[in-house]
Amino acid sequence: MIPKLPYKFFYRFLDDEGKESKLMIEDWEFGSLYWNCLRNANGNENIALRKVKEQYEDNFIQNKDLYFFLGTTKKWHRRRTNNPFVIIGVFYPKIELQGRLF
Secondary structure, eight states: OOOOOSSOOEEEEEOTTSOEEEEEBOOHHHHHHHHHHHHHTTTOHHHHHHHHHHIIIIIIIHHBOOEEEEEEOHHHHHHTOSOOEEEEEEEOOBOOOOOOOO
16 A cells, blocks of 8 residues: 655646646656655655655756646546646656758
């Protein structure tokens, strides 16, 4: 059994039309990253949180092409909110620049 995360993590981003969105991350890899960082920080939550943020902001956003897999839960669907979706997975391939066409 995987322990429940003590924090809620979100991505805040702009869509193609410039509208800001904030989606909660329910990806198990994200939770695993947090637990690994906490273990490596000898239980220091502040260091673990900083390491998680560094991994996503400094590594993934700067060096990867991020794609979100979205899903919803019964709880959020019942609320009939404007956006009932959460991030259930993240795909982050390396950014590869296409060569010039002549």
